[in-house]
Amino acid sequence: MTASPHERDLEIDPADAPERATTRLSVRTLKLTDFRNYGGARLDLDARPVVLVGENGSGKTNLLEAVSLLGAGHGLRGRPYAELARHEGQGGFAIAATVRTRHGELDIGTGLVPGVGEDSTGRTVRIAGKDRSAGALGDYVKHVFLIPAMDGLFTGGGSDRRRFLDRLVLAIAPGMRSSLNRYDRAMRQRNRLFQMREHSPSLFEGLEEQMAEAGVAIAAARLDAVDRLSALIEETRAAQGTAPFPHAVLSLHGTLEADLAERSATEAEDAFRILLEEFRDRDRAAARTLEGPHRSDLLVVHGPKNAPAAICSSGEQKALLLGLVLAKAELIKTLEGTAPLVLLDEVAAHLDTRRRKALFDEILRLGVQAWMTGTEPELFSPLAEDAQILAVNRGMIEP
Ligand SMILES: Nc1ncnc2c1ncn2[C@@H]1O[C@H](COP(=O)(O)OP(=O)(O)O)[C@@H](O)[C@H]1O
Ligand SMILES: [Mg+2]
The missing domain is CATH 1.20.1050.90 (RecF/RecN/SMC, N-terminal domain)
Known part of the structure; x- marks a missing residue:
């Protein structure tokens, strides 16, 4: 790897004091094959946050889902893997990425082999050329996420x-x-x-x-x-x-x-x-x-209001949840020295200007490669040069 002359590309996170210098976890290339509505797509990225802009149904959440599968677990939608294979494809899918981690730059590949997808519940995982389990991805790539499906988290069932x-x-x-x-x-x-x-x-x-x-x-x-x-x-x-975000009081x-x-x-x-x-x-x-x-259940109280999250307004619940997810990212960074990827689907549109600015400031302060989506590019204008903005259009991605 050649070192980039630009600060945003530095391996060392400039937000950290020298004695706690860390690598910024970041996806550098991402190739999708027959994944959801992507026949074939390739992204080349630096360490800055990534903003995906596009109309509804263009493939923004799908892309976030692909990134989430670079870590352990079943991806941010938690859907069966067979569903992720492109309808018009052969029945399998592949995600290939180079990711800069605290263990250096790594090739990570995951997918479903065509034909075996129907009955098999697992996905194939390769890390640095070796077959591994999906759980092993967690040693290299961690992520936190917030998606619209979590809007009812405080009001819905305990599971x-x-x-x-x-x-x-x-x-x-x-x-x-x-x-x-x-x-x-x-x-x-x-x-x-x-x-x-x-x-x-x-x-x-x-x-x-x-x-x-x-x-x-x-x-x-x-x-x-x-x-x-x-x-x-x-x-x-x-x-x-x-x-900017209300603090949560948690109990089990x-x-x-x-x-x-x-x-x-x-x-x-x-x-x-x-x-x-x-x-x-x-x-x-x-x-x-x-x-x-x-x-068991996690009970969340809106700290400033001293009220259970479930009876707060939907806007307050969203802000509370966002604060929780960011706190989780910070906790991981504190414990491991490397912040996780932060995947925020359709979050910016629901925040007023002040909170949106606060979110961006927090992302830059944490020094994370956040992935954010929205339908309007203007939402992200405060980030300016601090983010890589990509347009997503029916399974095609353009800078
Ligand atoms: N397995 C699949 N094969 C082909 N298309 C799919 C598959 N799964 C989902 N899609 C399509 O992908 C499109 C984009 O979805 P999504 O990423 O959720 O859009 P958005 O940009 O609004 O987040 C949807 O129109 C959906 O029908
Ligand atoms: Mg979406």
């Missing part, structure tokens, strides 16, 4: 909030993935026993023990992540006074989370195991497990 919470936890404690999987597997087996009208205690005991062990690990990781994020939010609030609502606040992990584990045993009959009647970390 979306739980996913939001667990994405936060996984970003800073990737090890929680195995606890989540272990808990889920044991719980599904236990539920199956109910459906099979199985009563033998010995069958339940082993599964409940696994659920107690994994469940406490999940709850502990969640508590830790929420504590860290809350501390960072509080610090920012103390430093900024009246911030759940059997194990509450228990862990009061006693040791071993005690909480025993208590949950006993609770599962006691509730066996009740759970049998429902044919599922009614209590546990799979039911």
Whole structure:
């Protein structure tokens, strides 16, 4: 790689003091093949934020989705991979990128091979030429995102909030993935026993023990992540006074989370195991497990108003959520020295001029390659030379 003479291209993030110099995580090239409405597209980028402008249906969110698949997880829409293959294509898709990470510049490729997509639930992943798991991407590329589908996060059911919470936890404690999987597997087996009208205690005991062990690990990781994020939010609030985005007051609502606040992990584990045993009959009647970390919830209060987020105006909820997502990006940067990619779909249009300016300032202060979309280029004019503005038009991308 040749070093660019321009400051915006510097490997060292100028926003950081020399002793904490970090590489700015940034996508440098991105090639899409048969991905959603893109037959073939290529982007060449520098480290600056990326702005995608285009009419509705042109492919802006699709592009953000492609970028999100450079990290671990199922992408920002969480859709089955087969859906991502272009309708007119062969049934597969490919995303190839060079990404500047804290481990240097890396080739990352991911996709679905035509023909195997229908039954297979996985995607292929190659990092620096080697076959890897999708989870391994998280070591190199992290991202946070805010998309319109999250607008109802505070008013909707708990499962979306739980996913939001667990994405936060996984970003800073990737090890929680195995606890989540272990808990889920044991719980599904236990539920199956109910459906099979199985009563033998010995069958339940082993599964409940696994659920107690994994469940406490999940709850502990969640508590830790929420504590860290809350501390960072509080610090920012103390430093900024009246911030552009309302601060969130977070708490966790759940059997194990509450228990862990009061006693040791071993005690909480025993208590949950006993609770599962006691509730066996009740759970049998429902044919599922009614209590546990799979039911926990993240409670968010609008700090300045001291009101639950769910009863705030939709504008206030959006600002609160944006503040939370930016705080999460900052937390990742604090813990790892590298800020994540920040993917913001249709966010700018919903902010007044002052907040929009504040968002851009925050993005530049964080020193992240943010990816933002909008229908009107004027929305992004305050960014001027600080961003790369691209026009998206029916699966074609132009500077
Ligand atoms: N698998 C697919 N194959 C072809 N087109 C698709 C596929 N999935 C979505 N699309 C199309 O992509 C278009 C652009 O979607 P999107 O990126 O959401 O637009 P926007 O620019 O408004 O964010 C939509 O018209 C949608 O029908
Ligand atoms: Mg869109």
